[in-house]
Amino acid sequence: MNKVFNINLGGYPFVIDHDAFDELEKYLTSLKNYFKADEGRDEIVSDIEARVAELFKDKLKRRKIVSLKDVNEVIDTMGKPEQFEDEKHANSGNYAANKFDIRTGKRLYRDPESKILAGVCSGLSAYLGIEDPIWMRLVFAVAVFGFGFSVIPYIILWAVVPEAKTSGDKLAMRGEAANVTNIANFIQENMQHLGKKITEFSKEFK
Numbered sequence: 001m002n003k004v005f006n007i008n009l010g011g012y013p014f015v016i017d018h019d020a021f022d023e024l025e026k027y028l029t030s031l032k033n034y035f036k037a038d039e040g041r042d043e044i045v046s047d048i049e050a051r052v053a054e055l056f057k058d059k060l061k062r063r064k065i066v067s068l069k070d071v072n073e074v075i076d077t078m079g080k081p082e083q084f085e086d087e088k089h090a091n092s093g094n095y096a097a098n099k100f101d102i103r104t105g106k107r108l109y110r111d112p113e114s115k116i117l118a119g120v121c122s123g124l125s126a127y128l129g130i131e132d133p134i135w136m137r138l139v140f141a142v143a144v145f146g147f148g149f150s151v152i153p154y155i156i157l158w159a160v161v162p163e164a165k166t167s168g169d170k171l172a173m174r175g176e177a178a179n180v181t182n183i184a185n186f187i188q189e190n191m192q193h194l195g196k197k198i199t200e201f202s203k204e205f206k
Contacts, residue, residue, distance in 0.1 A: 002017045002018050002019070003017070003018040004016065004017050004018065004065060005017075005018070005021045007021070009049055009052060009053045009056070010046075010049045010050035010051070010052065010053030010054070011050065011053065012053045012056075012057065014053070014056060014060075014066050015064055015065045015066065016065065016066040016071075017065055017066070017067060017068065019068040020066050020067055020068040020070065020071045023068055023071045023072065023075075024052075024066075024071045027071070027075050027080070028045070028048075028049065028052075030080070030081055031045060031048060031081065031180065032045055034081040035184065038184070038188065039188055039191050040187045040188055040191045043167075043187050044167075044183060044184045044187050044188075047166045047167040047168060047183050047187065048078065048180055048183055048184075050166045050168060051078065051166065051167075051168035051178050051183065052074055052078065054168065055074045055077060055078075056070060056074065059073070059074070077179065078179050078180050079179050079180045079181060080180075081180075107127075107169075107172045107173060108123060108124070108127045108161055108173070109123050109126075109127075109161060109162055109163060109164035109169055109170070109172070109173040110122075110123040110157075110158070110161050110162065110163045110164065111123040111125075111126060111133070111164055111170075111173065112163050112164060112165075113170070114133055116137070117158075118154075118158040119163060119164075120154055120157045120158055120161065121133050121136040121137045121140060122136070123161060123164070123173060124136050124157075126173045126174050127173065129175075140154060167182075167183045167186045167187055168183060170186065171183065171186060
Protein backbone atom coordinates (compact mmCIF):
# COMPACT_ATOMS: atom_id res chain seq x y z
CA MET A 1 0.00 0.00 0.00
CA ASN A 2 1.33 3.41 -1.01
CA LYS A 3 0.55 6.76 0.55
CA VAL A 4 -1.00 9.43 -1.64
CA PHE A 5 -0.97 13.22 -1.39
CA ASN A 6 -3.37 15.90 -2.55
CA ILE A 7 -1.43 18.72 -4.21
CA ASN A 8 -2.16 21.88 -6.16
CA LEU A 9 0.14 22.35 -9.13
CA GLY A 10 -0.21 25.17 -11.62
CA GLY A 11 -3.68 25.89 -10.31
CA TYR A 12 -4.90 22.30 -10.76
CA PRO A 13 -5.57 19.74 -8.00
CA PHE A 14 -3.91 16.33 -8.29
CA VAL A 15 -3.71 13.14 -6.27
CA ILE A 16 -0.15 11.80 -6.44
CA ASP A 17 1.44 8.72 -4.90
CA HIS A 18 4.31 8.95 -2.40
CA ASP A 19 7.19 8.00 -4.72
CA ALA A 20 5.91 10.29 -7.47
CA PHE A 21 5.52 13.15 -4.99
CA ASP A 22 9.12 12.78 -3.79
CA GLU A 23 10.48 12.75 -7.35
CA LEU A 24 8.37 15.72 -8.41
CA GLU A 25 9.35 17.74 -5.33
CA LYS A 26 13.03 16.97 -5.96
CA TYR A 27 12.69 18.04 -9.61
CA LEU A 28 10.89 21.31 -8.86
CA THR A 29 13.38 22.13 -6.10
CA SER A 30 16.27 21.59 -8.54
CA LEU A 31 14.63 24.01 -10.97
CA LYS A 32 14.10 26.64 -8.27
CA ASN A 33 17.76 26.35 -7.28
CA TYR A 34 18.87 26.50 -10.91
CA PHE A 35 16.95 29.69 -11.69
CA LYS A 36 17.36 31.39 -8.29
CA ALA A 37 19.80 33.98 -9.66
CA ASP A 38 17.95 34.54 -12.95
CA GLU A 39 15.76 37.50 -13.78
CA GLY A 40 12.10 36.50 -13.69
CA ARG A 41 12.81 33.34 -11.68
CA ASP A 42 9.38 33.29 -10.00
CA GLU A 43 7.54 33.61 -13.31
CA ILE A 44 9.76 30.97 -14.91
CA VAL A 45 9.09 28.42 -12.17
CA SER A 46 5.38 29.28 -12.12
CA ASP A 47 5.04 28.76 -15.87
CA ILE A 48 7.02 25.52 -15.72
CA GLU A 49 4.68 24.24 -13.00
CA ALA A 50 1.69 25.21 -15.15
CA ARG A 51 3.15 23.28 -18.08
CA VAL A 52 3.87 20.24 -15.89
CA ALA A 53 0.26 20.35 -14.69
CA GLU A 54 -0.97 20.39 -18.31
CA LEU A 55 1.15 17.34 -19.10
CA PHE A 56 -0.21 15.51 -16.04
CA LYS A 57 -3.77 16.26 -17.14
CA ASP A 58 -3.03 14.89 -20.61
CA LYS A 59 -1.53 11.72 -19.17
CA LEU A 60 -4.14 10.98 -16.51
CA LYS A 61 -7.22 10.96 -18.73
CA ARG A 62 -9.50 8.62 -16.72
CA ARG A 63 -6.91 7.71 -14.09
CA LYS A 64 -7.04 9.57 -10.79
CA ILE A 65 -3.53 9.20 -9.34
CA VAL A 66 -0.27 10.56 -10.74
CA SER A 67 2.33 7.77 -10.74
CA LEU A 68 6.12 7.79 -10.63
CA LYS A 69 6.09 6.79 -14.31
CA ASP A 70 4.03 9.88 -15.12
CA VAL A 71 6.47 12.12 -13.29
CA ASN A 72 9.52 10.60 -14.97
CA GLU A 73 7.94 10.93 -18.41
CA VAL A 74 7.08 14.57 -17.76
CA ILE A 75 10.61 15.27 -16.54
CA ASP A 76 12.00 13.69 -19.71
CA THR A 77 9.72 15.96 -21.76
CA MET A 78 10.57 19.13 -19.85
CA GLY A 79 14.28 18.47 -19.36
CA LYS A 80 16.57 18.60 -16.33
CA PRO A 81 18.95 21.44 -15.39
CA GLU A 82 22.02 19.32 -16.11
CA GLN A 83 20.68 18.54 -19.60
CA PHE A 84 20.11 22.12 -20.74
CA GLU A 85 23.01 23.89 -19.00
CA ASP A 86 25.30 23.53 -22.04
CA GLU A 87 22.45 24.36 -24.41
CA LYS A 88 21.70 27.55 -22.51
CA HIS A 89 25.26 28.81 -22.92
CA ALA A 90 25.53 27.65 -26.54
CA ASN A 91 22.32 29.44 -27.55
CA SER A 92 22.79 32.53 -25.38
CA GLY A 93 21.40 35.55 -27.21
CA ASN A 94 20.05 33.54 -30.12
CA TYR A 95 16.45 33.32 -28.97
CA ALA A 96 15.76 37.00 -29.56
CA ALA A 97 17.13 36.73 -33.09
CA ASN A 98 14.75 33.87 -33.81
CA LYS A 99 11.79 35.43 -32.04
CA PHE A 100 9.90 36.03 -35.26
CA ASP A 101 10.89 32.80 -36.99
CA ILE A 102 7.32 31.63 -36.50
CA ARG A 103 6.42 28.09 -37.54
CA THR A 104 2.97 26.66 -37.97
CA GLY A 105 1.64 26.16 -34.47
CA LYS A 106 -0.01 23.01 -33.21
CA ARG A 107 -2.49 24.85 -31.03
CA LEU A 108 -4.62 27.87 -31.74
CA TYR A 109 -4.74 30.65 -29.14
CA ARG A 110 -5.64 34.31 -29.05
CA ASP A 111 -2.45 36.34 -28.76
CA PRO A 112 -2.74 38.96 -25.97
CA GLU A 113 0.63 40.54 -26.74
CA SER A 114 -0.14 41.63 -30.30
CA LYS A 115 -3.86 42.19 -30.01
CA ILE A 116 -5.87 45.19 -31.14
CA LEU A 117 -9.24 43.89 -30.02
CA ALA A 118 -9.19 40.29 -28.81
CA GLY A 119 -5.99 38.83 -30.30
CA VAL A 120 -7.86 36.60 -32.78
CA CYS A 121 -6.02 37.78 -35.88
CA SER A 122 -2.59 37.71 -34.27
CA GLY A 123 -3.29 34.22 -32.91
CA LEU A 124 -4.40 32.99 -36.35
CA SER A 125 -1.27 34.54 -37.88
CA ALA A 126 0.99 32.65 -35.50
CA TYR A 127 -0.92 29.42 -36.09
CA LEU A 128 -0.68 29.77 -39.87
CA GLY A 129 2.96 30.83 -39.83
CA ILE A 130 2.31 34.44 -40.94
CA GLU A 131 4.95 36.66 -39.36
CA ASP A 132 3.02 39.94 -39.30
CA PRO A 133 -0.60 39.80 -38.05
CA ILE A 134 -1.46 42.87 -40.12
CA TRP A 135 -2.11 40.59 -43.12
CA MET A 136 -4.71 38.58 -41.24
CA ARG A 137 -6.31 41.81 -40.04
CA LEU A 138 -6.49 43.02 -43.65
CA VAL A 139 -8.18 39.76 -44.65
CA PHE A 140 -10.86 40.27 -42.00
CA ALA A 141 -11.27 43.94 -42.93
CA VAL A 142 -11.65 43.20 -46.66
CA ALA A 143 -14.08 40.35 -45.92
CA VAL A 144 -16.27 42.57 -43.75
CA PHE A 145 -16.15 45.89 -45.61
CA GLY A 146 -15.36 44.68 -49.12
CA PHE A 147 -17.61 41.66 -49.41
CA GLY A 148 -20.14 42.39 -46.68
CA PHE A 149 -19.27 39.32 -44.59
CA SER A 150 -20.58 39.22 -41.05
CA VAL A 151 -18.35 39.83 -38.05
CA ILE A 152 -19.96 36.79 -36.41
CA PRO A 153 -17.03 34.42 -37.29
CA TYR A 154 -14.67 36.77 -35.44
CA ILE A 155 -16.97 36.88 -32.42
CA ILE A 156 -17.24 33.06 -32.42
CA LEU A 157 -13.44 32.71 -32.52
CA TRP A 158 -13.20 35.27 -29.72
CA ALA A 159 -15.56 33.14 -27.63
CA VAL A 160 -14.18 29.66 -28.32
CA VAL A 161 -10.43 30.18 -28.80
CA PRO A 162 -8.58 30.46 -25.46
CA GLU A 163 -6.15 33.28 -24.76
CA ALA A 164 -2.48 32.35 -24.52
CA LYS A 165 -1.78 33.10 -20.87
CA THR A 166 1.34 31.17 -19.91
CA SER A 167 4.68 31.02 -21.66
CA GLY A 168 3.89 27.41 -22.55
CA ASP A 169 0.70 28.57 -24.32
CA LYS A 170 2.59 31.24 -26.25
CA LEU A 171 5.29 28.79 -27.29
CA ALA A 172 2.70 26.22 -28.38
CA MET A 173 0.94 28.94 -30.36
CA ARG A 174 4.13 29.42 -32.37
CA GLY A 175 4.94 25.74 -32.71
CA GLU A 176 7.78 25.82 -30.18
CA ALA A 177 8.35 23.01 -27.69
CA ALA A 178 7.13 24.10 -24.25
CA ASN A 179 10.09 22.73 -22.31
CA VAL A 180 12.12 24.27 -19.50
CA THR A 181 14.74 25.88 -21.76
CA ASN A 182 12.27 27.54 -24.10
CA ILE A 183 10.00 28.74 -21.27
CA ALA A 184 12.94 30.30 -19.42
CA ASN A 185 14.36 31.91 -22.58
CA PHE A 186 10.94 33.23 -23.58
CA ILE A 187 10.33 34.92 -20.22
CA GLN A 188 13.85 36.33 -19.97
CA GLU A 189 13.74 37.78 -23.48
CA ASN A 190 10.35 39.37 -22.78
CA MET A 191 11.65 40.90 -19.56
CA GLN A 192 14.70 42.29 -21.37
CA HIS A 193 12.42 43.73 -24.05
CA LEU A 194 10.21 45.31 -21.37
CA GLY A 195 13.28 46.73 -19.64
CA LYS A 196 14.43 48.36 -22.88
CA LYS A 197 10.98 49.85 -23.43
CA ILE A 198 10.95 51.29 -19.90
CA THR A 199 14.43 52.77 -20.43
CA GLU A 200 13.40 54.31 -23.75
CA PHE A 201 10.24 55.76 -22.18
CA SER A 202 12.27 57.22 -19.29
CA LYS A 203 14.68 58.91 -21.73
CA GLU A 204 11.80 60.33 -23.78
CA PHE A 205 10.07 61.56 -20.62
CA LYS A 206 13.22 63.31 -19.43
